[in-house]
Amino acid sequence: MQLDLTEGQEQNLIALYTKQLKEKSELPEETSEIRKGIRDENSEQRREITEIDEENKSELRSILTEEQFTKWEGLQKKRRMGRPAPQKLKN
Structure with a gap:
């Protein structure tokens, strides 16, 4: 609502x-901790989520x-x- 989207933009965003x-739900279960704010910057799952987020942001920019x-x-x-600030994983 705040972005004054056209109907086409709204459909594209949906x-x-x-x-x-769908993409994030298909990631391994370990990523649920990452989604909850516990971040390990070196984890493969974190890199995968970051990559997906960047791709989606690029698509959003085109819409x-x-x-x-x-x-x-x-x-x-x-x-x-x-x-709240993310928590670090304890080893």
Whole structure:
């Protein structure tokens, strides 16, 4: 709503987010800890999630206008600021 999407953009975003959920749900079970905020920056699963996120961000950029994308990034930044800091894994 905040991005003033066209109907076509809305449909494209629904498809993109559906694809994202499917890709991340297919990752190994160990990634559930990573998704909960416990991060091991050197893990293969973390790199895989980061790669998927970058691909999806690129697709999002192609769907939205530059103004919408900039606004989306600002909204994401605000959302992240409200989250607690990630915890490090203990070895």
